[in-house]
Amino acid sequence: MIEINNLTKKFDQFVAVDNLSFTVKEGEVLGFLGPNGAGKSTTMKVITGFLSPTSGSVTIDGNDISQKSLKAKSLIGYLPEGAPSYGDMTTIEFLRFIAQVRGFRGDEIDKRVEHVIAEVALEAVREQSIETLSKGFKRRVGLAQAIMHDPKVLILDEPTDGLDPNQKHHVRELIKNLAKDKIVIISTHILEEVTAVCTRAIIIAKGSIVADGTPAGLESRSRYHQAIKVTLTDEYDLSADLNDLANVETVEVSEDERLSYTIVAKDGHSIFSQVSEIAQDKHWPVSEFHVERGQLEDVFRNVTQQAEGAH
């Protein structure tokens, strides 16, 4: 379990992380979201023990990162932002170095290195020096070193940044497989990633938490939660039919798609059955009709802009 208590990190007068508290339990995949400069990376740097907190504490399985730093660090696998690694080494040399630092000796070293090479599919570049690798491979080398010691806690700073869709999918599958009995914290600004892999999402802005919940829970805070998206085959005035429904807030016309409308529900009430009844009665020329779960992007913009406006 990771416990973060009243964590504050200041750089001179600038408050990067402001009195942050949360705990993450085994089995959770936490998506750490926020606009650029919100303090995501700084928080991760403090959790992993790279930066020391100005005040507050971080404990990993009861080990304080400042006091029992070696023990705490040995429980963590960390992929820093940009996946830095020693460019003049070959993939295998670098991974062997990491395995040794992680405390593996003798045959164990080769066993672990081969295991992670297979896990993140690095076979093709094992003898290549890291500086000659493509961005995707570099990132996978970074992931490989992070999972070298099968860590209890995996902290990944933008793990899929710069990968192509296939590689993104692969990395997400990998994270899901790893997550079983581990704690995974991922920072990202790709919101679809949160819905794809995370069991929980925290949105921070200006160094403080502005939202914390399951991805579905956060989506339900969107004004588009329970909204109905309708695409018609012909011109038709929907709003006239819907005037009587108390739970319908408004009908929005899509900007990018012709004949596409979004019927927004009031306060997240379910309006599906009522609207579909009307659609059948009035014979709407419907080609597409479905309920929106809510847009994470919408919630993200809302809560982060509120926070920024408040300061």
Add this chain to the structure above:
Amino acid sequence: MGNLGIVFKRELMSYFATPLAYVFIVIFLITNGIFTFDLGGFFLRGQADLLPFFGFHPWLYLFMVPAIAMTLWADERKTGTIELLLTLPVRLADAVLGKFLAAWVLTGIALALTFPIWITVNYLGDPDNGVILAAYIGSWFMAGGFLAIGSCMSACTKNSVIAFILTVAICFLFVIMGSPILLNAFPGWMPQILVDAFSAMGFLTHFDSIAKGVLDIRDFLFFSAFIAAWLLASAIVIEMKKAN
């Protein structure tokens, strides 16, 4: 092998993975040769010792050693690997010492490869080999002093060129500290004890006696303490400037 050894091995291997180590060694040997035989008048002196060889070492190190030291931490910071290294279960002391030792061993290898000059002097005459050995060790310790300054300067910046210039400047200061050029510049009212303390910090003060074969344990202690102090300073600077 502890983490100190693992870091040391990685660093040393990385010197030889790039042309850096080879270029350094070759240039070191060539300039050493020029200094000793041309400028130092090795043959003209007609004496069976290596005084002209060792006498130039402080000036040679002044430019050669900062060139190895400049990347020690500056590159780690520039490429972001410092974040990787310091979040691995490696103590900062092991990282600082491991890197320093790797660079020190590289200068040691370069120094050891000057052995043909030792063979030459033994072939031509009958030198005191004990003195030569002591001077070799002394020279290596002095290189360590330069490197430790370089380690600290490299920790101060992301830019290895800046690290190089800073290191050369500070090393130059320490080289001339004990020499008359600087001591004469002191105003007369300065207490003698301060002037003495100042001159005692100079590399030349300590190295001249070692090069002449005066083996004083205090000179070695000076360089050891000097190295330790600058490495400690490196660790403090790294700790302070990690965020930048």
